[in-house]
Amino acid sequence: MTEPKPPSRGDQTREALLLAALDVFGRSGFDAASTRAIARAAGVNQALIGYHFGGKQGLYQGVFEHIVSQMQLRMAPVAGEVLRCLDTAPDNPAERRDLAMRLMLDIFDVYTNMIGDPSSAGWVRLILREQQDPTQAFQLLYDNIFSRLLALLARLVAMASGLEQTSETCRIRTLMILGQILIFFIARGTTTRYMDWGPPGPETIAAIKRQFHLVLASQFSQGVAAP
C-alpha cells in the first residue's frame, strides 16, 4: 500500500502550486508566465516556489512529472488490455485486423477523453509547447508517454496490416494514423474555425471517431504493398 498519510502543510502548498502552475504555464507558456501570477493563483507566497521547487525551472519540471504520472494512470488499463490481447491474438488475418482496429479505437477513446476533459486543457497546451522547443521536460514526456504509446500503436498497426512492426513503413503508418487524430487538437485554432466547431465536445469527438473508424477500415481492408 502507498502511505495514506494526511497531507502535510508542505504537501498542500506543493500541490496547490503544481495545479496553479499547470494552468498558468499552459495558458501563457514558460516565459510569459510569472512566478507571482502562479503564486497568486495558488493562494500562496511567491517565495515558496523557490523553497519547494528550487525556482521557476524546478516548478516547470515538477509540473511535467505530475502530468506524466497522471497520464500513466489513465493509460494503464487500456495498455494492459492491448498487451493481453496481443498475446492471445487469433491467427485468422481478418480476425486479427478487426481486433487491432477495435483496440485502436479503444486507445482513441482514452486519449480523446483525456484531451477533451476541460480540466486537462492545461496539459495539452503544455505538451504541445514542448513538442516545438524540447526542453529537459520533453525527455520525460517522450520516454514515459509518447514512446510507449507509439510502440503500442505500432504493434496494432503491424497486427492489422501484416507489416513488420519495426519497419520504417510500419512506423510511418503509425505516425500518420496518430496525425489524423491529433491534428484536431494540435491545430485547434484552424480546425475550430474550419469546422465551425466550438471547443471539442462529445459530439464533435464522436464525429471524428466515426470517420477514423472508416478510414482505418479502408486502409487495412487491402494490403499495404506498393502499387
Add this chain to the structure above:
Amino acid sequence: MTEPKPPSRGDQTREALLLAALDVFGRSGFDAASTRAIARAAGVNQALIGYHFGGKQGLYQGVFEHIVSQMQLRMAPVAGEVLRCLDTAPDNPAERRDLAMRLMLDIFDVYTNMIGDPSSAGWVRLILREQQDPTQAFQLLYDNIFSRLLALLARLVAMASGLEQTSETCRIRTLMILGQILIFFIARGTTTRYMDWGPPGPETIAAIKRQFHLVLASQFSQGVAAP
C-alpha cells in the same frame, strides 16, 4: 510595373529587422524574444523597432504579413493548376479520383518543399505557435493561407470520393489527410526521435510521400459510406 526603386536606407533596416525577427521569434516565441536580441541580430539600433514598427507587437505583426506574402507566392502556381484542372475535370469516376490524387501530391510537394527548406525554419515554428494561442496575427494566417489551402484540398477530396465538398464528412476527411502529413512537422520532437531521423531531408520526405500516396489510394479506392 512595380517601382524598381533602389531600397532606401529605411527599407533596408525594415527588411533586416523582419528577417532577424522571423528567426528570433521563431526560435524563442514572442515573450522570450527580446527586442534587444532582435536588433542585435539585425545589426541595428534597438530604438528603430519602435521607429519603424511602432513596437514589439507591430514588428510581430509585420513578420506575419511578410510570411503570408511569401507563402502566397509559393502557393500561387499550384493553386492555379488545381483550379484549372477542377474546371476541366473528366467525368469518369476513376479518372477523377486519379487526377485528384495527383493534385494532392502536387500540393504535398509544394508544402513539404516550403517546410523542408532550412531557410524557412523560422516560419514553421512561428505558425505552429500561433495555432495554440491565436493572436491577431492568426487571423491573417487563417484567412490568407489555411482557409484557402483547406478549401482547395476539400474540393480535391470531394472529387476523389464523391462526397459533397461542404459536408461535415468531407471536411473531417480533409483535415485528417492534412494531419497525416503535418504531424511529421508539428510533432517534430517526437517524430524525429521515434523514426530515428535527423531534421527532415529529401529522403525522409520522399519516404513520407510514398506512404501518403499508398494511403490515399487505399482510402479512395472504395467508397466512403458507413459500413
Add this chain to the structure above:
DNA sequence: CCATATTAATCATTCGATTAATTTAGTCAA
C-alpha cells in the same frame, strides 16, 4: 523545543518604450 514552513521585503536584472541629440540623404536655389 525545533525542524519545517511561511511571510514581507528587497536585490540585481532585464524588459519595452521613449527621449533628445546627431547623422544621413535628398531637394532646390544660386
Add this chain to the structure above:
DNA sequence: TTGACTAAATTAATCGAATGATTAATATGG
C-alpha cells in the same frame, strides 16, 4: 557644381515597470 536647408533615419542614454531570486524574520505544528 556647390552649398544650404530639411525631412528621414539613426544613435546613445535613460525611464519606469516587472521579472526571478534571495534574505532575514516570523509562524506553525508534531
